[in-house]
Amino acid sequence: MSDKFREIYSKSIKDPENFWREASENIFWFKKPSKILNKSNPPFYKWYEDGVTNTCYNALDLHIDQGKGNKNALIYDSPITGDKSKFTYEELKSKVSKFAGALVDLGVKKGDRVIIYMPMIPEAVVAMLGCARIGAIHSVVFGGFASNELASRIDDSKAKILVTASCGFEPGRTVEYKPLVDEAIKLANHKVSKMILFQRKGHEVKLNAPREISWDEAHSNAKNTDCVEMNSNEFAYILYTSGTTGTPKGIVRDIGGHIVALKWTMKNIYNINEDDIWWSASDIGWIVGHSYIVYAPLFKGCTTVLFEGKPVGTPDAGAFWKIISDYNVKSLFTAPTAFRAIKKEDPDGKFFSKYDLSKFESLFLAGERADPDTIKWAENLLNVPVIDHWWQTETSWAISSNCTGIEMMKTKYGSACKAVPGYDVKIIKSDQTLAKPNEMGDIVVKLPLPPGTFPTLWNADQRYKENYMSNYDGYYQTYDAGHIDEDGYIWIMSRTDDIINVAGHRLSTGAIEEVLSEHQSVAECAVLGIADKLKGQLPIGLIVLKAGVDKDNETISKECIQMVRDKIGPVAAFKVAIVIKRLPKTRSGKILRGTIRKIADNVEYKMPPTIDDPAILDEIKQDLIENKILNNG
Numbered sequence: 001m002s003d004k005f006r007e008i009y010s011k012s013i014k015d016p017e018n019f020w021r022e023a024s025e026n027i028f029w030f031k032k033p034s035k036i037l038n039k040s041n042p043p044f045y046k047w048y049e050d051g052v053t054n055t056c057y058n059a060l061d062l063h064i065d066q067g068k069g070n071k072n073a074l075i076y077d078s079p080i081t082g083d084k085s086k087f088t089y090e091e092l093k094s095k096v097s098k099f100a101g102a103l104v105d106l107g108v109k110k111g112d113r114v115i116i117y118m119p120m121i122p123e124a125v126v127a128m129l130g131c132a133r134i135g136a137i138h139s140v141v142f143g144g145f146a147s148n149e150l151a152s153r154i155d156d157s158k159a160k161i162l163v164t165a166s167c168g169f170e171p172g173r174t175v176e177y178k179p180l181v182d183e184a185i186k187l188a189n190h191k192v193s194k195m196i197l198f199q200r201k202g203h204e205v206k207l208n209a210p211r212e213i214s215w216d217e218a219h220s221n222a223k224n225t226d227c228v229e230m231n232s233n234e235f236a237y238i239l240y241t242s243g244t245t246g247t248p249k250g251i252v253r254d255i256g257g258h259i260v261a262l263k264w265t266m267k268n269i270y271n272i273n274e275d276d277i278w279w280s281a282s283d284i285g286w287i288v289g290h291s292y293i294v295y296a297p298l299f300k301g302c303t304t305v306l307f308e309g310k311p312v313g314t315p316d317a318g319a320f321w322k323i324i325s326d327y328n329v330k331s332l333f334t335a336p337t338a339f340r341a342i343k344k345e346d347p348d349g350k351f352f353s354k355y356d357l358s359k360f361e362s363l364f365l366a367g368e369r370a371d372p373d374t375i376k377w378a379e380n381l382l383n384v385p386v387i388d389h390w391w392q393t394e395t396s397w398a399i400s401s402n403c404t405g406i407e408m409m410k411t412k413y414g415s416a417c418k419a420v421p422g423y424d425v426k427i428i429k430s431d432q433t434l435a436k437p438n439e440m441g442d443i444v445v446k447l448p449l450p451p452g453t454f455p456t457l458w459n460a461d462q463r464y465k466e467n468y469m470s471n472y473d474g475y476y477q478t479y480d481a482g483h484i485d486e487d488g489y490i491w492i493m494s495r496t497d498d499i500i501n502v503a504g505h506r507l508s509t510g511a512i513e514e515v516l517s518e519h520q521s522v523a524e525c526a527v528l529g530i531a532d533k534l535k536g537q538l539p540i541g542l543i544v545l546k547a548g549v550d551k552d553n554e555t556i557s558k559e560c561i562q563m564v565r566d567k568i569g570p571v572a573a574f575k576v577a578i579v580i581k582r583l584p585k586t587r588s589g590k591i592l593r594g595t596i597r598k599i600a601d602n603v604e605y606k607m608p609p610t611i612d613d614p615a616i617l618d619e620i621k622q623d624l625i626e627n628k629i630l631n632n633g
């Protein structure tokens with residue numbers, strides 16, 4: 001470890017209060033905090049308790065105050081529609097303050113929740129910042145989720161307003177949002193009082209006044225509205241993420257810590273300065289999109305790119321290179337699966353050679369394990385550092401990374417580099433003792449977590465405490481397993497719960513199982529994530545039928561697949577459900593999902609000593625072979 005990084009890291013761990021006091025000097029406060037960290041009620045720590053600030057002020061107004069109103073804040077590019085636009089800080093502020101006024105006209109007050117279910121268009125960013133301006137708590141729902149998921153978020157957040165658009169565009173298909181939203185509103189027990197819908201050109205839909213109004217109508221009398229003063233520990237947003245059951249967890253973000261931490265990361269982790277162009281190719285519905293399409297780059301005052309397209313198919317595998325070259329992007333942050341998709345389609349980089357990427361300096365990957373093959377392929381093609389870093393919705397910024405703005409460290413392929421300042425990462429073994437270097441175990445982070453991480457779950461303090469903070473006293477349990485090597489590099493090997501990562505999207509196999517169990521012919525089922533060369537993991541369902549079912553297996557399988565698509569959404573990429581005779585279980589009745597996964601992935605497995613009938617494993621293998629599911633790794 002070099003001296004500079006070592007020094008900064010150890011300062012952050014030995015004296016977090018001073019470290020984060022200094023970082024907090026770089027943001028705008030209406031009232032500066034005098035207390036940096038309140039540790040009196042663990043695990044509920046409070047950063048900057050008596051500070052008063054505003055998220056939107058820090059994202060927009062501050063830069064205008066500093067004379068940078070004419071600088072580009074947001075570049076929008078949609079290869080699907082051909083639309084492109086640029087918004088200066090001044091222009092974005094003007095749109096946001098009008099939208100904030102529209103929300104006020106509709107009775108939205110500080111602390112009210114607003115659901116945003118929108119495609120990747122500038123209005124989605126305007127909606128998020130408009131909420132922040134007046135202290136409303138937004139909850140963005142990813143467009144690939146189905147009505148049922150949207151409904152559960154409406155119910156849990158008790159949202160007052162829902163903001164949506166007439167449609168989104170996926171390669172080759174238009175996603176009509178209105179019927180999805182209508183269905184969600186019907187399913188939800190809690191009723192939103194208004195729907196604001198942005199009509200996309202050529203895709204206008206009929207609205208039922210007075211509850212449904214268009215984006216333009218909402219703005220008809222709206223006045224420019226200033227930022228309200230927010231206490232540091234009030235909530236900026238709720239972002240629901242998969243839990244171990246079908247009930248999603250509402251990760252909340254506080255205001256002061258979020259601004260301080262995210263602004264700090266732009267220079268220190270990503271080496272981004274105010275005059276740089278930054279691009280995060282994710283979706284605003286995910287944490288990467290919240291933090292690195294919208295908030296962190298705007299807090300920093302640089303330019304952020306909003307891309308409504310895909311790495312391939314919009315129109316080709318050169319889409320990423322075109323954006324980087326057209327806008328002189330300095331660094332890109334995306335999921336490894338995006339690069340695997342490009343590599344698959346254009347292994348020799350033929351598209352790449354058409355573009356000038358001379359301004360491009362680094363590529364950051366996260367969301368799932370970055371396989372060394374893909375990293376090396378990208379390094380060879382781009383000739384820039386390719387950095388795998390590890391983080392979670394819960395933390396909102398990287399737990400481990402190569403902190404390129406502090407000191408570039410060497411790459412160890414397969415590792416997500418070292419703990420970032422602020423995170424004291426440890427490995428705890430199954431006997432509850434701390435692991436030595438290279439010993440595997442649960443990855444935990446010593447409390448208190450740094451600013452910007454989740455202070456609790458929405459309306460679920462107890463779930464927060466029990467789920468994350470109780471298994472290892474004094475530590476946050478990440479639910480990732482792995483080891484730390486002798487040089488302090490962290491190796492993330494697997495999840496320890498039923499979460500799988502499909503194309504960088506976090507999904508719960510438990511939630512898919514809940515849907516399959518609702519099929520009237522299904523007696524029991526198991527869903528597991530098997531290795532996939534493109535998406536990292538893919539869910540497969542194994543289904544055991546009730547006695548006496550006379551429907552054919554193929555029909556049942558198709559119905560199950562459709563149910564998952566309807567109830568969770570296309571994002572689950574659930575395309576395989578096979579009917580089997582019985583599931584392997586322990587003598588106490590626990591389904592041996594881990595063993596089935598190993599069989600499916602064609603890797604070695606040990607016969608579980610507690611299995612009730614070992615012959616079932618051969619049966620399962622045969623079923624997987626017959627259904628062409630056996631993986632070659």
Ligand code: COA
Nearest residue numbers: 143144170175282288311335337338341367503504570571
């Ligand atoms: N709205 C509606 N539907 C959506 C959607 C959205 N915002 N995003 C994805 N979907 C749908 C897709 O259309 C697809 O539907 P289909 O089953 O009808 O084809 C399904 O959800 C799965 O989508 P996706 O995961 O995008 O798979 P894909 O096969 O279409 O594309 C990749 C594969 C690799 C190109 C794509 O996964 C990708 O770009 N990944 C980048 C990962 C990423 O941004 N991760 C975010 C965290 S960093």
Ligand code: AMP
Nearest residue numbers: 366367368369389390391392393492506
């Ligand atoms: P999400 O909350 O959707 O960001 O998903 C978080 C989970 O994704 C983590 O707990 C990990 O399991 C996985 N993950 C994220 N980044 C990495 C990485 N760089 N390497 C391995 N796994 C990762």
